Amino acid sequence: GAGVSQSPRYKVAKRGQDVALRCDPISGHVSLFWYQQALGQGPEFLTYFQNEAQLDKSGLPSDRFFAERPEGSVSTLKIQRTQQEDSAVYLCASSVLRVNTEAFFGQGTRLTVV
Amino acid sequence: LAKTTQPISMDSYEGQEVNITCSHNNIATNDYITWYQQFPSQGPRFIIQGYKTKVTNEVASLFIPADRKSSTLSLPRVSLSDTAVYYCLVGEFRDSNYQLIWGAGTKLIIKP
Numbered sequence: 465g466a467g468v469s470q471s472p473r474y475k476v477a478k479r480g481q482d483v484a485l486r487c488d489p490i491s492g493h494v495s496l497f498w499y500q501q502a503l504g505q506g507p508e509f510l511t512y513f514q515n516e517a518q519l520d521k522s523g524l525p526s527d528r529f530f531a532e533r534p535e536g537s538v539s540t541l542k543i544q545r546t547q548q549e550d551s552a553v554y555l556c557a558s559s560v561l562r563v564n565t566e567a568f569f570g571q572g573t574r575l576t577v578v
Numbered sequence: 579l580a581k582t583t584q585p586i587s588m589d590s591y592e593g594q595e596v597n598i599t600c601s602h603n604n605i606a607t608n609d610y611i612t613w614y615q616q617f618p619s620q621g622p623r624f625i626i627q628g629y630k631t632k633v634t635n636e637v638a639s640l641f642i643p644a645d646r647k648s649s650t651l652s653l654p655r656v657s658l659s660d661t662a663v664y665y666c667l668v669g670e671f672r673d674s675n676y677q678l679i680w681g682a683g684t685k686l687i688i689k690p
Contacts, residue, residue: 499680504682505682506665506680506682506683507622507679507680508680509677509678509680512675512677519675520675520677522675522677523584542592555621555622557621557622562676563610563669563676563678566627567624568623569621569622569623570621571619571620571621572619572620572621
């Protein structure tokens with residue numbers, strides 16, 4: 465497809481369950497970002513990849529959060545032992561460059577931890 | 579810290595011009611100003627980006643004064659479909675990593 469694709473669109477997890485969220489960026493985009501967006505708030509940066517290299521993971525809230533992009537295209541955000549405070553929309557974006565350029569966002573995955 | 583301040587919400591009417599102002603007093607010399615639009619249940623969408631003076635594209639204009647401490651997004655002749663949240667972004671370095679900082683945005687409501 466022409467845009468950034470995220471799956472699943474919705475995920476309900478029981479507290480303590482592990483989840484994996486997938487992002488298919490635009491083909492050829494070097495930069496890939498993950499954000500967390502709580503209801504009524506702006507996106508909060510989680511992590512950044514340049515190709516397969518994770519150059520910035522300073523926004524990951526705990527060691528339960530892990531992201532990978534092994535071949536420099538598809539990325540997966542994994543959350544282990546989910547907690548209720550992990551409930552949010554997780555957004556993936558890709559761009560040609562890291563800075564001063566248009567980022568293309570997916571529709572997000574809404575995670576609800578019950 | 580480079581951060582932005584925008585009105586929390588604004589109302590306007592169809593056919594009007596809407597101006598949303600953002601302040602960014604600590605913007606870095608080489609930083610650009612970027613605006614995104616977000617509809618409910620969708621990811622943000624890029625609107626416009628600029629460094630100084632004025633930038634115009636098919637959907638909006640961006641006015642940036644010489645001191646670059648603020649910027650104004652101008653939406654000409656808005657319609658109901660322009661109801662959305664608008665984010666003004668600048669970047670900052672955190673632990674030597676450059677990040678775009680998102681605030682809570684401006685919720686724009688267009689009335690018929």
